[in-house]
Amino acid sequence: MSDILNEQLSALxxxxxxxxxxxLLLKRxxxxxxxxxxxxxxxxxxxxxxxxxxxxxxxxxxxxxxAIAAEPPLPARRPxxxxxxxxxxxxxxxxLAVAASVAVVAVLVLRLGPGAGSPAxxxxxxxxxxxxxxxxxARGASRAAVYPQGSGEPxxxxxxxxxxxxxxxxxxxxxNYVVAHSQLSAPLAGxxxxxxxxxxxxxxxxxxx
Amino acid sequence: xxxxxxxxARLGGWLLLATALAAAPALADDEAGRWLAAMxxxxxxRNYQGEFxxxxxxxxxxxxxxxxxxxxxxxxxxxxxSGNGREIIRNDAELQCYLPDEHxxxxxxxxxxxxxxxxxxxxxxxxxxxxxxxxxxxAMVLGRPARVLSVNPRDGFRFGYRLWIDxxxxxxxxxxxxxxxxxxxxxxxxxxxxxxxTLADAAFRPDVDASAFEWVREAGSPQKxxxxxxxxxxxxxxxxxxxxxxxxxxxxxxxxxVMHLVLSDGLASVSVFxxxxxxxxxxxTEGQGRxxxxxxxxRVVAGHQVTAVGEVPPQTVEFIxxxxxxxxxxxxxxxxxxxxxxxxxx
Numbered sequence: 001m002s003d004i005l006n007e008q009l010s011a012l013x014x015x016x017x018x019x020x021x022x023x024l025l026l027k028r029x030x031x032x033x034x035x036x037x038x039x040x041x042x043x044x045x046x047x048x049x050x051x052x053x054x055x056x057x058x059x060x061x062x063x064x065x066x067a068i069a070a071e072p073p074l075p076a077r078r079p080x081x082x083x084x085x086x087x088x089x090x091x092x093x094x095x096l097a098v099a100a101s102v103a104v105v106a107v108l109v110l111r112l113g114p115g116a117g118s119p120a121x122x123x124x125x126x127x128x129x130x131x132x133x134x135x136x137x138a139r140g141a142s143r144a145a146v147y148p149q150g151s152g153e154p155x156x157x158x159x160x161x162x163x164x165x166x167x168x169x170x171x172x173x174x175x176n177y178v179v180a181h182s183q184l185s186a187p188l189a190g191x192x193x194x195x196x197x198x199x200x201x202x203x204x205x206x207x208x209x
Numbered sequence: 210x211x212x213x214x215x216x217x218a219r220l221g222g223w224l225l226l227a228t229a230l231a232a233a234p235a236l237a238d239d240e241a242g243r244w245l246a247a248m249x250x251x252x253x254x255r256n257y258q259g260e261f262x263x264x265x266x267x268x269x270x271x272x273x274x275x276x277x278x279x280x281x282x283x284x285x286x287x288x289x290x291s292g293n294g295r296e297i298i299r300n301d302a303e304l305q306c307y308l309p310d311e312h313x314x315x316x317x318x319x320x321x322x323x324x325x326x327x328x329x330x331x332x333x334x335x336x337x338x339x340x341x342x343x344x345x346x347x348a349m350v351l352g353r354p355a356r357v358l359s360v361n362p363r364d365g366f367r368f369g370y371r372l373w374i375d376x377x378x379x380x381x382x383x384x385x386x387x388x389x390x391x392x393x394x395x396x397x398x399x400x401x402x403x404x405x406x407t408l409a410d411a412a413f414r415p416d417v418d419a420s421a422f423e424w425v426r427e428a429g430s431p432q433k434x435x436x437x438x439x440x441x442x443x444x445x446x447x448x449x450x451x452x453x454x455x456x457x458x459x460x461x462x463x464x465x466x467v468m469h470l471v472l473s474d475g476l477a478s479v480s481v482f483x484x485x486x487x488x489x490x491x492x493x494t495e496g497q498g499r500x501x502x503x504x505x506x507x508r509v510v511a512g513h514q515v516t517a518v519g520e521v522p523p524q525t526v527e528f529i530x531x532x533x534x535x536x537x538x539x540x541x542x543x544x545x546x547x548x549x550x551x552x553x554x555x
Contacts, residue, residue: 167496169507169516174498176460177505179306179317180469181480181518195397196501197306198287198295199263199270 241344244358244374251379251404254278258412259402260290265395265501277408284413296415309417316426317460336475339363339449348373350382351399360476362389366447366525367477368502378404386502388522394502441468441483445532447525449474472519472529479519479529485512497523506530 008017008025017025169177175197182194258275270291277284287297294309306315336342345357355373362369369391373383384397443452455470460482468483494514498505504523507516508530515533517526 167494169494169496169498169505173494174500174505174518175306175315177480177482177498177516177518178500178503179304179315180458180460180467180482181478181503183304183317194287194297195263195272196265196503198289198297199265199268199272199291199501 241342241358244344244356244379247379248372248374248381252276252381255378255380255404256406256408257380257402257404258406258408259399261397261399261402263395263397271400275408275412277413284408286413288416294417296417298413298415300413305415307415307417307419307422309419309422312422314419314422314424316424339367339474340369340476347376350375351402353377353382355382361387361391364448365389365522366450366528367474367521368394370476375402380404386520440535442534442536443472443481443529443532444534445528446472447474447528450479450529453478477519477521479517479521479526481529481533482514482516482518483510483533484514484516497527499523511535 008021178197179194182197256277258273260271260273263270263272270289273286273288273290275284275286282301283299285297285299289295294307296305296307298305298307302318304317306317308314339362341359341361341363343359343361345359347354348357349355350373354376356376358370358372358374360370360372365388367389369387369389371383371385371387371393372381374380375382380399380402381397382399382402385393386395387393450472451474453471453473455468457466458469459465460467465484468481470481470483472479472481495508496506498507498518503518503520504526505516505518506523506526506529507514509515510533515530517530517533519526
């Protein structure tokens with residue numbers, strides 16, 4: 001493949017590719033299966049060269065997300081097109097394939113490393129006081145939304161952080177918990193954990209950094 | 210007189226306008242709520258089959274879902290099309306989880322009639338304390354018009370959603386799970402979806418021959434609701450979370466009863482499992498776990514294994530698990546977060 005293409009891929013990873021070129025490259029990534037893999041290799045190489053696991057740049061992730069959503073704007077309601085069902089599905093599929101292949105390398109990660117996923121931000125002050133009986137604050141920073149009894153106002157809003165020193169829950173045990181949880185949980189969340197059970201390896205352990 | 214009438218009419222007009230303006234946010238919420246209700250109904254009552262991409266943690270997997278309601282009975286099947294062959298098949302009686310890569314089938318008795326694809330609760334004021342619901346613009350998904358609905362968490366204890374609901378069939382053709390900052394954590398994106406039509410029984414049989422697999426079933430009777438006065442309580446909960454239900458059940462492969470409490474803020478759910486004594490055959494654990502964007506945290510409390518699991522940030526399950534404490538039996542209203550049923554200690 002050409003040097004220009006290599007440069008474009010590199011620029012895409014660095015978040016430095018102009019928007020119009022990004023659009024074209026994303027389309028090409030969708031058409032050429034090998035290209036997405038190559039992009040993933042580039043990214044991995046870059047990580048290794050830098051001796052670190054690099055999080056995707058936010059702007060890159062955002063643009064990939066935007067690409068996933070990229071559909072022509074909808075100016076006004078129009079009557080449903082009478083096309084064969086297959087044709088109706090095929091057209092968007094091409095765009096989705098683009099998004100999917102790129103998203104492989106977009107690494108839409110849960111930013112959940114120690115401390116990274118702890119949004120220690122104030123909780124909105126609009127909620128109702130909860131009649132929660134609170135013991136003394138839990139260990140370390142594990143303290144949140146403490147409502148003293150008899151008081152309608154929370155005393156503090158500190159989102160707890162995750163303890164870094166812990167072990168892992170055995171895989172089989174975790175799977176059982178997840179299945180049981182999915183059956184009684186709010187349906188949207190229940191659906192999601194089941195999807196993960198089917199789609200992903202059940203793995204114990206702390207969240208990936 | 211004419212002038213006064215005209216003045217009254219103007220005044221009435223202003224009052225109407227003022228009323229309309231004051232009601233505008235409520236109407237917007239109502240409209241969003243109607244979209245959610247319509248989506249719920251579509252998910253629960255329609256037949257559909259489709260394929261979707263599941264994007265999470267830098268991975269993309271393709272799955273197929275089939276859903277049928279026939280004579281009031283729900284059947285669902287969720288199949289991984291990306292290689293590991295895993296499937297979940299659910300009917301009114303049980304949920305079977307086929308794991309060909311582990312030569313196992315997990316089987317759990319079914320207790321809740323719902324839909325695997327999921328529904329959202331009707332938007333209520335209680336939910337509004339923890340989430341902000343925003344009905345967005347129209348957009349195209351799968352070449353069809355959809356409405357975008359954002360369910361934004363107001364704090365870091367829960368995740369949020371963005372939903373693209375098909376204007377015609379009201380199915381959520383795209384669902385984004387987001388953190389409290391609006392960053393996307395995972396996405397379910399349909400690449401094909403057929404709503405309506407019939408689905409044969411054969412469509413709800415697994416692709417794999419699981420006869421040689423190890424079938425891990427529940428040991429005993431499915432589930433029973435526990436009494437209201439038992440020696441466990443939650444001493445701390447994130448805002449808005451309450452105990453919705455509690456059952457005693459046996460997990461697959463275990464002979465020991467497990468207390469299963471379900472907490473919810475109206476949208477997110479967290480299960481708290483309390484096991485033993487007698488101690489389960491495995492060793493007690495203190496640690497974390499993760500399945501996709503569902504997190505778990507386990508610790509030992511008074512000789513019991515306490516595990517919180519839910520599709521919430523890891524801090525939330527840890528916070529909840531940390532708050533489980535033995536308590537003297539006492540009777541409090543069911544549903545109060547201040548107290549909850551627990552397993553008999555003997």
